[in-house]
Amino acid sequence: MSAPEYVFARDYLDNNRINLQHYLWVEVFGYLLHPDIPLQNPNLKIADIATGTGTVLTDLSRRLPPSVQLDAFDISFQAMPPRELLPPNINLHQWDxxxxxxxxxxxxxxxxxxxxLTFVLLDDEIETALRNVFKLLKPGGYLQWADVDVHSLRIEKVNQESSTAALEKIVEITRSADRRLIPHWIPELPTLFEKTGxxxxxxxxxxxxxxxxYTFHECVLMVHGMIVQNSRNDEVAQRLRIAFxxxxxxxxxxxxxxxxxxTVIGRKPE
Incomplete structure (x- = not known):
């Protein structure tokens, strides 16, 4: 049996996770688009790939002139608000x-x-994805790619005597559910950008x-619940139910x- 196209659930819980992570991410980095990316042109065309709930574009729509074109790309728009509720300069395009x-x-x-896209692209798919994205850009255009390095995981605690055995366990179990959950390409992005051009x-x-x-952690805890819901492996789901x-x-x-x-940015040569 093939794996589902998306590791998680497209439902209101996952949508809330995505939206909360967006605002936490912007708070931690201090910007939505990197300060080196010029945004003065009132006729900019901006694409958001694998847009999910569309929260990046709806947030940009509040920050940029209404003349800016904001295009959402995804394989499904099930997670987005109804089209009638979106700003008029947001357009939807289905693309993988x-x-x-x-x-x-x-x-x-x-x-x-x-x-x-940490849990979407396999290690052997990232170079093709980057080449595809490169083609979307005008000469001189910028790509911004932001992701989490899952292999940087560590456990912090306020009380050094506290147990962390179950927190370690749920990560081990979750990673065994789907090989998309253990990507290695995130720290390689700068090198892959250069290789792409x-x-x-x-x-x-x-x-x-x-x-x-801590807030990020609580947000990400929902991922483990979704693995229980979506996993094709009953043993994995049962082990998570016990450890969670x-x-x-x-x-x-x-x-x-x-x-x-x-967050990695790069410019397509003129």
Whole structure:
């Protein structure tokens, strides 16, 4: 049996997770689009790939003139609000980043934004995805890709005597559910940008500490619940059901998962 196209559930709980992570992410990094990306042109064309709930574009719509074109790309728009509720300058286009781009979108965009494809692309799919995205950009256009390095995981705790065994366990179990949950390509993004042909590459890595890290952790805890719901492996789901309540207890005692998050930008040569 093949794996579902999306590891998580497209429902109101997952939508809330995505939306909360967006605002936490912007708070931790201090920007939605990197300060080096020029945004003065009132006729900018911006694409958001794997847009999910569309929260990146709806947030941009409040920050940029209504003349800016904001295009959402995804394989499904089930997670987005009804079209009637979206700003009029947001357009929806169905596209899978793993496939070649439609000809009408080649060289169209000043900025392409991508975030949180960590659990979507396998290690052997990332180079093709980057080449596809490169084609979307105008000469001189910018790509911003933001993601979390799952292999940077560590456990922080306010009480050094507290147990973290269950928090460690749920990560081990979840990673065994789907190989998309253990990608290695995130720290390689700067090198992959260069290999694709991008110039002026910059990397920004941030760790969310204190209450912000704890809030991120509680948000990400929903992922484990969705693995229980979506896993095709009954053994994995059952093991998580047993371990998850103990992981919650450890969380409420002040222990939490922490990760390093990356934002990488690059410019397509003129």
């Amino acid at each position: 980043i793993k496939t070649d781009i439609p000809k009408e979108f080649e060289g169209v965009y000043d900025v392409v934004h991508i975030r949180q 991008f110039k002026d590459i910059k990397s920004d890595t941030r760790d969310a500490s204190g209450y912000m890290g 309540p103990e992981a919650l207890k450890e969380t409420y005692q002040g222990a939490y998962h922490a990760w390093t998050r990356w």
